Amino acid sequence: MRAIGKRALVPVVLMLIGLGQLIYGAGFHSQSILIEQEPDAPPPMPRRFEPPSFIGPDGGPADFAPPPFVDMPPGAPSPPKTELIALAEPQMIHEVTIGGLTRLDTGQLKRTYSGAPPSGCPT
Amino acid sequence: MVAMANEKRKPFTVRLARERPWIQAIFLTIWLGPFLPRLHNVCSPVFHCYSCPWAAFACPVGVLANFSALHVFPFIAIGTVVLVGGVLGSFVCGYACPFGFLQDLVGKIPTPKFVLPAWAGHVRYVVLIAFALVIPYLYGEGHPLFFCSLCPAGALEGAVPNAISAAIAGNEVVWPNAVKLVILGAVVVAMFFTQRPWCTLLCPLGAVYGLFNRASVFFLGYNREECKACDQCDALCKYGVLPEPGVNAARCIRCLDCTRCGAISVGSILGPAERTKAGTRTGTGTSQDR
Numbered sequence: 001m002r003a004i005g006k007r008a009l010v011p012v013v014l015m016l017i018g019l020g021q022l023i024y025g026a027g028f029h030s031q032s033i034l035i036e037q038e039p040d041a042p043p044p045m046p047r048r049f050e051p052p053s054f055i056g057p058d059g060g061p062a063d064f065a066p067p068p069f070v071d072m073p074p075g076a077p078s079p080p081k082t083e084l085i086a087l088a089e090p091q092m093i094h095e096v097t098i099g100g101l102t103r104l105d106t107g108q109l110k111r112t113y114s115g116a117p118p119s120g121c122p123t
Numbered sequence: 124m125v126a127m128a129n130e131k132r133k134p135f136t137v138r139l140a141r142e143r144p145w146i147q148a149i150f151l152t153i154w155l156g157p158f159l160p161r162l163h164n165v166c167s168p169v170f171h172c173y174s175c176p177w178a179a180f181a182c183p184v185g186v187l188a189n190f191s192a193l194h195v196f197p198f199i200a201i202g203t204v205v206l207v208g209g210v211l212g213s214f215v216c217g218y219a220c221p222f223g224f225l226q227d228l229v230g231k232i233p234t235p236k237f238v239l240p241a242w243a244g245h246v247r248y249v250v251l252i253a254f255a256l257v258i259p260y261l262y263g264e265g266h267p268l269f270f271c272s273l274c275p276a277g278a279l280e281g282a283v284p285n286a287i288s289a290a291i292a293g294n295e296v297v298w299p300n301a302v303k304l305v306i307l308g309a310v311v312v313a314m315f316f317t318q319r320p321w322c323t324l325l326c327p328l329g330a331v332y333g334l335f336n337r338a339s340v341f342f343l344g345y346n347r348e349e350c351k352a353c354d355q356c357d358a359l360c361k362y363g364v365l366p367e368p369g370v371n372a373a374r375c376i377r378c379l380d381c382t383r384c385g386a387i388s389v390g391s392i393l394g395p396a397e398r399t400k401a402g403t404r405t406g407t408g409t410s411q412d413r
Binding site: 011012015 | 186189190195198200204208
């Protein structure tokens with residue numbers, strides 16, 4: 001019995017270490033990730049009012065059919081919003097399989113894409 | 124009693140070794156399951172690229188390299204490898220690894236085979252430390268020597284199929300990294316001339332599992348009473364592992380071909396077989412621990 005215990009000591013310790021790491025990684029380990037959200041669509045610009053002409057193209061009276069409003073040029077897009085989220089390790093594993101995470105020079109982890117994830121690993 | 128137990132175990136290990144290609148094929152359908160859900164947030168215990176369109180799990184070496192680049196400790200990848208390695212050691216390499224299965228299939232083609240020297244197995248640790256840990260940690264995932272940028276399994280299972288499917292679909296083709304393709308080509312050519320060149324020379328995951336061979340729950344036991352010093356085990360091992368440095372050597376992939384000699388069998392920490400130590404056989408009819 002003692003011989004079995006002695007023989008089993010190292011494998012059992014290894015298994016417990018592996019199991020402990022798996023449980024901790026799957027259930028408790030997370031990391032702060034900087035994500036860039038898709039910029040919001042710019043708010044619709046007010047349409048410029050264009051008074052209808054009372055004279056038609058043939059010189060006669062106009063039928064007042066042309067739209068009275070004309071679209072203005074679009075406004076400047078708003079800067080992308082960044083947000084810090086806690087990503088669990090299983091999600092981080094999924095992200096790295098598509099090349100979705102990178103480390104900035106500041107040490108901060110950042111998601112490499114915004115919106116739809118890339119379809120495959122970049123390598 | 125012990126001898127009887129060993130006699131009962133022998134046919135099982137021999138049968139297991141004989142059925143090994145079928146077992147490998149069954150495992151292949153698990154790692155490469157086109158109809159299985161994509162569990163890319165779970166690490167498999169085998170070397171198999173998650174870029175493969177059919178890959179069901181994440182590759183532990185790819186995760187290790189990427190997490191090293193992120194400076195984050197990969198608890199799940201390390202935990203999976205330690206747990207599986209602690210139970211099975213390199214049985215995973217011999218029976219479950221899809222890239223090993225491919226090499227075994229190519230190795231069946233009758234071409235002259237050379238056995239790599241024992242020291243070549245240490246190159247795997249250089250690959251593990253340099254390309255999967257240090258370079259990613261220091262230079263990030265964009266470095267040309269980042270492990271996944273060199274991996275032949277990634278080229279074969281991910282980059283090439285993805286490029287072909289993009290071409291068939293008429294989409295823009297992203298050509299695979301040339302270095303990766305050259306390494307893949309070299310490994311494929313080497314498969315014809317040596318058994319499992321990737322596993323015995325370069326595989327970082329095999330290097331880790333090899334370390335567990337001396338401390339796993341299941342191991343190869345050597346029965347000195349049965350040994351006739353006939354060198355049959357030496358002849359049966361295609362990888363040049365036996366008789367030195369021992370049946371639980373780090374280079375062994377545990378294919379169990381050597382169990383046909385009768386003196387070597389599978390043991391467990393609960394069974395009667397003794398885990399044997401490294402050593403050499405005298406060749407005088409009596410034998411020392413191996």
